[in-house]
Amino acid sequence: MKNFLPLAYFQNQFISIEKAQVSIATHALHYGTAALGGLRGVLNPQNPSEILLFRLDRHCQRLSNSAKYLNYDLPADKIEHIITDFVLKNRPQTSFYLRPLVYTSSLGIAPRLHQIEQDFLVYGLAIADDLYPEGISCRFSSWYRQEDRSCPLKGKTSASYITSALAKTEAVESGFDEAILLNSQGKVAEASAANIFIVRNETLITPSCNQDILEGITRDSIMSIAQDLGIKTEARAVDKSELLIADEVFVCGTALKITSVNRIENYRLPDNKTITNQLKKQFTAATENKAPQYQDWITIIKLSTNQQM
Ligand SMILES: Cc1ncc(COP(=O)(O)O)c(C=O)c1O
Missing domain, CATH: 3.20.10.10 (D-amino Acid Aminotransferase, subunit A, domain 2)
Incomplete structure (x- = not known):
């Protein structure tokens, strides 16, 4: 599990990723009754003791909306809080990808979304900055x-x-x-x-x-x-x-x-690829918090002081 961040959020607590295991009878595993998120975190190039998350609020809102289809009331601000805590506890040293997931966690059969338990988990893994640099x-x-x-x-x-x-x-x-x-x-x-x-x-x-x-x-x-x-x-x-x-x-x-x-x-x-390159340049600047007009898209998590701005 060398690429994973050490701690996972699972069943309302932070535990080691190795211990975060579901049963073979987990409902979502059988019926796909789950919804996922996916966001990137990078070390602030200007200050590596800060983590930058891109459009955290939008990611949390989309996951909260997705959870509604699962009959699961999971407010966006709760997701945001857990993700922030996740980053503070894991203290990533490289660029990483965060995978939050909501899923029907009861054990048993019959596809349904009523009278069933849900859980929310988060784990993370290291990811390359550019997956296909050559296109x-x-x-x-x-x-x-x-x-x-x-x-x-x-x-x-x-x-x-x-x-x-x-x-x-x-x-x-x-x-x-x-x-x-x-x-x-x-x-x-x-x-x-x-x-x-x-x-x-x-x-x-x-x-x-x-x-x-x-x-x-x-x-x-x-x-x-x-x-x-x-x-x-x-x-x-x-x-x-x-x-x-x-x-x-x-x-x-x-x-x-x-x-x-x-x-x-x-x-x-x-x-x-003139326009693509122009957009790439500005998008990269936005994700690295180098474009002041897109500052609102960035959540800064300060690892040294354990505070979020
Ligand atoms: C099917 C699909 N479409 C589009 C996207 C791009 O979405 P986003 O920019 O929010 O990552 C994703 C991302 O995972 C996806 O899975």
């Missing part, structure tokens, strides 16, 4: 993104990730890095665990929130940054054919940050 190749998935009418896509529910997993493995096993999923209408939705943007004629375009996407927090941040940089933005339905002739394509998410797409199936995208 990625993508293929269209033969699996379609679920529809909101059959799965609550405004939440980050675990059950929806079967499609992501199928799509990712199909892509990798056929020689690509990542999958692009269309929605049931045949419009572009997103990548397996990231949102997608294209640039056409100097306009930044991304599928709108009614296209069965996950409402990504990175996506939202990029839209704001682009608007502040004076880049024209559009959130709308995106056709598959637009991707193949786009000037630039990138995927984005907490884990992938902004990752350029170099090739989609047999279509090579242009090497010039």
Whole structure:
């Protein structure tokens, strides 16, 4: 378990990650009745005794909303408090990824969300700053993104990730890095665990929130940054054919940050990635608390004094 942070939050307490174990009869394990979060923490490049968390409030609110689909009342401020405590207790020494999870924790069978217990856990692991520094190749998935009418896509529910997993493995096993999923209408939705943007004629375009996407927090941040940089933005339905002739394509998410797409199936995208690079630069500055206009997006956790600003 060398990449994990030493302590986990599990069943209302902090214990060593090795001891945080669930039973084989755990309800969520059988039915996917869980919802997850995912956020990055970095050491403040200006002061390594401070940890910077990006858009903690938005992550906690999304997880609290996701918990509602599980019939679980878990206020965002409670999640925020536990995550802050988690960081203070673990004192990370490198960039890390935090995985909070809410799940039905009763032992037993029958898919349901009533008359069942829930638990909230958090663990963390070290993560590289850039997962694909050279960019990625993508293929269209033969699996379609679920529809909101059959799965609550405004939440980050675990059950929806079967499609992501199928799509990712199909892509990798056929020689690509990542999958692009269309929605049931045949419009572009997103990548397996990231949102997608294209640039056409100097306009930044991304599928709108009614296209069965996950409402990504990175996506939202990029839209704001682009608007502040004076880049024209559009959130709308995106056709598959637009991707193949786009000037630039990138995927984005907490884990992938902004990752350029170099090739989609047999279509090579242009090497010039002016807008992507401009956004990457400003996004990195925002996450490292070097862009004063995005200071509100950063929670600073001071390890030395055990205080949060
Ligand atoms: C399916 C899916 N879409 C999009 C995203 C990007 O969301 P965020 O920017 O909030 O990390 C993720 C992130 O995990 C995801 O799993």
